[in-house]
Amino acid sequence: MPTNESTEDAPRTPPPASAEEPSANGRPDASERPDTESSAAGGEAPTEPAMKPKLNINDLHFWYGDNHALQGITMDIQPHKVTALIGPSGCGKSTLLRCLNRMNELIQGTTLEGTILVDGQDIYAENTDPVMVRRRVGMVFQKPNPFPKTIYKNVAWGAEINGYTGDIDALVERSLRQAALWDEVKDRLHTNALDLSGGQQQRLCIARTLAVQPDVVLMDEPASALDPIATSKVEETITELKKDYTIVIVTHNMQQASRISDETAFLYMGRLIEMNPTDQLFTRPEKDRTEAYVTGRFG
Amino acid sequence: MSTPSSPPTTTAEDATARGERPAADLRQRVYDSPKEQAIKYALGACAFISVLTTLGIAAVLIIESIPFFQSVPFSEFFGDTRWTPQFADKHFGIWALLSGTLLVTVISAVVALPVGLASAIFISEYASKWVRKVLKPGLELLAGVPTVVYGYFALTFVTPLLQAAIPGLGVYNALSGGIVVGIMIIPMVASLSEDALQAVPDSLGAAAYALGSTKYEAVVRVKVPAAFGGIMASFILAVSRAIGETMIVTLAAGATPKLTLDPRESIQAMTAFIVQVSKGDTPQGTIEYQSIFAVGLVLFLITLAMNIVANRITRRYQEQY
Numbered sequence: 147m148p149t150n151e152s153t154e155d156a157p158r159t160p161p162p163a164s165a166e167e168p169s170a171n172g173r174p175d176a177s178e179r180p181d182t183e184s185s186a187a188g189g190e191a192p193t194e195p196a197m198k199p200k201l202n203i204n205d206l207h208f209w210y211g212d213n214h215a216l217q218g219i220t221m222d223i224q225p226h227k228v229t230a231l232i233g234p235s236g237c238g239k240s241t242l243l244r245c246l247n248r249m250n251e252l253i254q255g256t257t258l259e260g261t262i263l264v265d266g267q268d269i270y271a272e273n274t275d276p277v278m279v280r281r282r283v284g285m286v287f288q289k290p291n292p293f294p295k296t297i298y299k300n301v302a303w304g305a306e307i308n309g310y311t312g313d314i315d316a317l318v319e320r321s322l323r324q325a326a327l328w329d330e331v332k333d334r335l336h337t338n339a340l341d342l343s344g345g346q347q348q349r350l351c352i353a354r355t356l357a358v359q360p361d362v363v364l365m366d367e368p369a370s371a372l373d374p375i376a377t378s379k380v381e382e383t384i385t386e387l388k389k390d391y392t393i394v395i396v397t398h399n400m401q402q403a404s405r406i407s408d409e410t411a412f413l414y415m416g417r418l419i420e421m422n423p424t425d426q427l428f429t430r431p432e433k434d435r436t437e438a439y440v441t442g443r444f445g
Numbered sequence: 446m447s448t449p450s451s452p453p454t455t456t457a458e459d460a461t462a463r464g465e466r467p468a469a470d471l472r473q474r475v476y477d478s479p480k481e482q483a484i485k486y487a488l489g490a491c492a493f494i495s496v497l498t499t500l501g502i503a504a505v506l507i508i509e510s511i512p513f514f515q516s517v518p519f520s521e522f523f524g525d526t527r528w529t530p531q532f533a534d535k536h537f538g539i540w541a542l543l544s545g546t547l548l549v550t551v552i553s554a555v556v557a558l559p560v561g562l563a564s565a566i567f568i569s570e571y572a573s574k575w576v577r578k579v580l581k582p583g584l585e586l587l588a589g590v591p592t593v594v595y596g597y598f599a600l601t602f603v604t605p606l607l608q609a610a611i612p613g614l615g616v617y618n619a620l621s622g623g624i625v626v627g628i629m630i631i632p633m634v635a636s637l638s639e640d641a642l643q644a645v646p647d648s649l650g651a652a653a654y655a656l657g658s659t660k661y662e663a664v665v666r667v668k669v670p671a672a673f674g675g676i677m678a679s680f681i682l683a684v685s686r687a688i689g690e691t692m693i694v695t696l697a698a699g700a701t702p703k704l705t706l707d708p709r710e711s712i713q714a715m716t717a718f719i720v721q722v723s724k725g726d727t728p729q730g731t732i733e734y735q736s737i738f739a740v741g742l743v744l745f746l747i748t749l750a751m752n753i754v755a756n757r758i759t760r761r762y763q764e765q766y
Contacts, residue, residue: 281657
C-alpha cells in the first residue's frame, strides 16, 4: 500500500481522525479501530465536555499470586490530558499503569479481572494481541533504559520493528524534537546513547516511545531518577506532549503532579480513593484520606 | 563471652561506669600484623602458582623447540606441505598438521556455535522455570563427560552413522571428530552465552516490549546484541578449547598428516601427533621427538592468542550497559 507522504510529515492530528491517517502511520491494527469517536466529535477539534474517555477502566482487579494488588479500580482517562496517579508506595499505582499496556503479564503468576478499553476496544479481549496494544499505548520507565545502541538507532528501533515504511530520518528528528532533545543531540545522532546524561537519556526514552506513534504514553515516575534541572526539562516535555498524546503518569512527587497534570487519581491500598481535576484534588479534596495524603500527614 | 578478668574488659567496664566509651588504641597494628601478612602471601602464592606454571610451560616449549628449529629452518616449517618426521624422507611442514586441527575446529564451531547460542537463548529467555532447572544441570553434565568417552563415542557411534550416510567414508575422518568436538564444546558456549544474556538488564527487554516488539524481536534485536561481547567471548573460548582438544581427534580423526580441507579424509591434528610421539617409542633427543615441542609451541601460541582476544572483547563490552 503506498503511503501518503503529506499525511506522514504533517504534524500529528489528534487520534480520532480520518481513516487514512492511522494507516499512514504504518500501524496494521489501525483499520480495526472503531470510528465511534470521530462521529461523536463530528470531525472537529473535540471540545472538553463532548470528549469520550481515551481509556476506560472498569472494575479492574489484579493479583500477584495471592496478593490482591488492585481491588476494583474504575476510572476514565480523558484524551489530551495529563492524568497523574498518586499514592503511597505499594498502593498499586505502578501496577495500574502497567495494566494499561499489558506489561504486567510479562510477570509470571499474575491474574487480571475486569476490563480496560482503549477507544472502546477491550485490550484484554481474547483476540487482542498484547504487541498491538503496546504499539498504541507506549511506556516510559522509571529509570532511563536506552538500548546500548546509537541515539538514532534507539529512536528508530520501535518504528523499524513495527514496519514503518516512511522516512526514518524525519521520524527520528520529529520524535527527538517532540521530546525536546533534538537541539542537544542533533550533531551526535550516531554516538552511543549511553554517553548521554541521565536526563537526556530519559528524554531519549520518551522520544523512542513517541517514534512508535502511540496514542497514549504511560510514564512510571519518569523523573524520579533525575536531578532537579533534568526533572524540569522532562516536565516541560510532558506538558508539550499532551497536545498530541494522552498521558498517564505515576509520580511520588506531589508538586510534580500539581505542576503538570490536569487530572489526579489518588490510590490507596489497591483502591481508587478519589479522582478529580488536579487543582480541585489538591485544594479541595473530597475525601479525608486524600487530604491527609496531599497535605503530607501520611504516606 | 566469659573472659571477665581480661584487662580490656575491665577498662571498658570502668569507662562504661563513668558513662564514657573506652578510647580505642589506634596504634595497634592489626592491618599489617604478621597473621595478615601470612594470609596475604599464602593467597598470593596460590595465585602465582598458575601464572608461574604457564610461564614454565612456555619456557620449556621455547627451550626445547630451539634445537628443532636449528635443524629445521622456519622456511621449511611454514613452507613445506608434508609432515613426515617418522619416514626416511623427513618433512616438517606444520600446515599438514595445522590444517587437520583447523578442519576439526571449523567443523566443531559450525556444530557448536549455533546450537550453543540457541540453547543459551532458549534457557535464558524461553524456558520455564522447571525446564531450566532440568536443562542447565543437564548441559553441565555434558561438560563433565571425559573426553576419552567422547572419542569412543565418535569412533563407535558417530562414524558408523556417517558411513551410512556418506558412502566410502573411512573409519578415521575429520568429520566425525569435528562433530563430536563440537558436541563437547556446546555446553561451554551455552553456559557462557547464557550468563551473558542473563547479565543484560531486564529493563532493556521491558523497553523493547513496551515499544511493541514481539518476544523474538526483543531477544534477537535487543538482548543478544547487548550480550554480544559475552557471546563472542564464549565462542572464542570454546573454539580455543576445540583447538586444544586431544582425545577425540586422536581416537576418531586418524593419524595421517595431510594438507586438506576435505572433512571426509583421515587427518592428524597437532594434538594427536604429540600424543603419537609421546606415547610411541621415539627416542629422546631425536628430531622427531623435538618436533613435538615445536608443534606444542604453535598450539600454545594459537590458544594463547585466542584467549587474549576473548579477554579483550569481554572487557571492551563489559561497560556497555
